[in-house]
Amino acid sequence: MGNPSGSPSPTTLLILTLFTHLAAMVLAGDTIGPGESLRDNETLTSAGGVFELGFFTPGASKNRFLGIWFKNIAVPPAVVWVANRESPIADRSGVLQMDGNGTLVLLDGSSAAVWSSGSPPARNSVAQLLDSGNLVVRGADSRSSSFLWQSFDYPGRTLLAGMKLSAASPGRPFFTSWMSEDDPSPGSYTTQMEPYGEIVLWQGSRKRYRSGPWNGIRFSGVPEMNTYTVFTDTFVPGAGGNMSYYEYEVRDRVLMQVYVDSSGVLRRLIWMSKAGAWNEFWSAPKDQCDLYGNCGPFGVCNSNDSPVCRCLEGFRPRSPQDWYLRDGSEGCARKTELNCSADGFLLVRGMKLPDMVNATVNQSMGLGECEELCRRNCSCTAYAGANIIQGRGSGCIIWVGDLLDLRQYADSGQDLYIRLAASELNSINSRSRRRMGPTIIVVTVALVISILLLMSSGFFFWKKKRKGTIKEYQSNHREEKEMELPLFDFNAIAIATDNFSFKNKLGEGGFGPVF
Structure with a gap:
């Protein structure tokens, strides 16, 4: 019997429902093959169900973006990568396709390409979402870690476990904040690995925060890295033409991300499944002393002091009035100019090592050789060990010119040797001896008093015990007489x-x- 209204018959509806259901089952996998596509209402899920790829709308925005997020986590920041962050789609017409050349292409409603992976031509390629959160393009028959293209080489604002932050990546050598939580377009803050082995957070062209160089165990400006147990941080120095890079790995299927937010703060977050919330494990800058160059050249910042800025010994404020007003940005100047051949070195402990821009690193030297190298170079202003795994330090870092972004910690940090004029060192040593004089007297007097008190207490207890012994003897003697x-x-x-x-x-x- 016909259907005069033109509505689909029950049989047709059943077939359409089954077809749609089967299509959804296919798209629920982790792979897009040649000629296949992903529409706005569809997603890919990594094999272990950790990450999901699809279209989303951030915050109060009305635009649509193709991105990757932690599956089953709705608490922001859950999105870890955005393909078209600079080219939003105004409606739900977006389609992700794998073309015949093995390239991922994102099309809008007018079939205009708004984003492309730009992967090299390779027929029969597939795109796959991995449990690491990495979207890769590989040969259909290849299961190796060699990919034709991967999203890890083009980071957004988030660094995931296994992602390499290198000094020179194939795409961007840095990751960039969102403009806001409603707008994933590139913001004002970028984070990158410098060739000399430290992570720097930039605000435009101005440094905002630096981690300090890697010292074999941690970054010298992140002392709390010593306490991490659920994940491991690794820095691999460049060698044989390969660039240096930093990465981290997690244990026990911990969900973690490091990202730079729109206010210019680097944050390390761990997902707490029981609480259903992100827990902030670490952030920077977290105080005044984390801000780059807060106390200027040769100025030391210590968050436990008030004011937080002071000059290194042998230096005085360049602008005493500004220093008095708690503005240390102009830093400090030497009290006595250097004389090269007659100079010496002052050991300062617990330091975040200075900015590495004017530094030279030699991993094959010992600390003694490092001192001699610095002494012979009249432009050298400081030196330190490059690696503290072996205790006192190995390897060599020497600095020339001003020492910037110095910070001192109460119970961590590294040894830094500052070059000073011989007369200044003599003056410092003399003041140190004068300060030690009263201390030695006080300690000596306290020690003598303690010994006298100890002797008096010993004599008192001895006398008391002896008296008790005499009484016991007399009592026993009376008992003996009574027994007669x-x-x-x-x-x-x-x-x-x-x-x-x-x-x-x-x-x-x-x-x-x-x-």
């Missing part, structure tokens, strides 16, 4: 009293007669 009274057996008493005759009775008490 004569004793008689029953037969002797019976004979003496004529078998207890009443004529020998002396009297009578409460216990009977007395003979």
Whole structure:
């Protein structure tokens, strides 16, 4: 029987429903093959169900973006990568396709390409979303880690476990903040690995924060890295033409991300599944001393001091008035100019090492050789060990010119050797001895008093014990005398009293007669 209204028959509806369901099942996988596409209402899910790829609308925005996010986590920041962050789609017409050349192409409603992976031509390629959060293009028959293209080479604002932050990536050598939580377009803050081995957060062309150089265990400006156990940080120095890079790995399927937010703060977050929230594990800059160059050249920042800025020993404020007003940005100047051949070095402990822009690193030198190298170079202003794994330090870093972005910690940091004029070192040593004089006297007096008190206490307890011994002897002696009274057996008493005759009775008490 016909259908005059033109509505689909029940059989047609059933077939369409089954087809749609089967299509959704296919797209619920982790791969897009040649000629396949992903529409706005569809997603790819990594094999282990950790990440999801699809279209989303951030915050209060009305635009659509293609991105990757942590699956089943709706608490921001869940999105870790955005393809078309600079080219939003105004409606839900977006389609992601794998073309015949093996390139991922994102099309809008007018079939105009708004983003492309730009991967090299390779027929029969597939795109796959991995459990690491990496979207890769590979050969259909290839299961190796060699990819034709990968999203990890083109980071957004987020650094995931296994992603390499290198000094020179194929795409951007840095990751960039969003403009806001409603707008994933590139913001004002970028983070990158510098060739000399430290991470720098930039605000435009101005440094905002630096981690300090890697010292074999951690970045010198991130002392809390020593306490990390659920993940490991690794820095691999460049060698043989390969660029240096930093990466981290997590243990026990921990969900973690490091990202730079729109306010210019680097944050390390761990997902707490029981609480259903992100827990901030670390952030920077977190205080005044984390801000780059807060105390200027040769100025040291210590968040435990007030004011936080002071000059290195042998230096004075360049602008005493500004320094008094708590503005240390102009830094400090030497009290005595250097004389090269007669100079010496002052050890300063617990330091975040200075900005590495004017530094030279030699990993093959020992600390003694490093000192000699710095001493022979009249432009050298400081030196330090490059690697602290072996305790005192190995390798060599020397600085020329101003020392910038110095920070001192109460119970961590590294040894830094500052070049000073010989006369200044003598003055510092003399002041140190004068300061130590009263301290030595106080310690000596306290030690003598302690010894006298100890001796007095010992004599008191000895005398008390001796007195107790004498009393015990006297008591025992009395008992011995009492024990000397004569004793008689029953037969002797019976004979003496004529078998207890009443004529020998002396009297009578409460216990009977007395003979």
